Amino acid sequence: MFSLQSLGCDVAALNTVQFSTSLPKPPPPLNHLRPNLARAGNHTGYRQWTGSRVSAQEITDLYQGLKQSYLDDFDMMLSGYVPGAAALEAVGQIGQELKQKAQSKPGSFFWVLDPVMGDNGNLYVAPDVVPVYRSLVHHADLVLPNQFEAECVHSPESPPPSIPTPNH
Helix, strand or coil: CHHHHHCCCCCCCCCCEEEEECCCCCCCCCCCCCCCCCCCCCCCCCCCEEEEECCHHHHHHHHHHHHHCCCCCCCEEEECCCCCHHHHHHHHHHHHHHHHHHHHCCCCCEEEECCCCEECCEECCCCCHHHHHHHHCCCCCEECCCHHHHHHHHCCCCCCCECCCCCC
């Protein structure tokens, strides 16, 4: 989001999760003049994490609030990690609605879909998220999966098991 804002874009963020992750502390740097940089992430593929998922209803309500305030004239939508099928369906409805709204002005809206589902043979999301992504990829203008995610989205077979949910 900051990158887009620094380029002069107006950005409206609709978070689907509020996560912080906790990774093991790295060893001190060999060169003590280098600072120790913090590492952070925002999905359940990390060993430890805490936070909450936004419900499908909350996503829909937040978008409806933007519409009621006439703040839904977007040129672009970037969707990423959405851990639940119902929440992903809500995000998909928003993307499809924005595309439909822009049909009278071709090229006025662009949807970038990053199907953040997993990596290295493991899902970070519930298995029922995969078919929802499969149903949405043909609506997006650009899809940015890693290799594992591309295999999940394009494979007719069921996805691999999810990473177990840690106690948090």
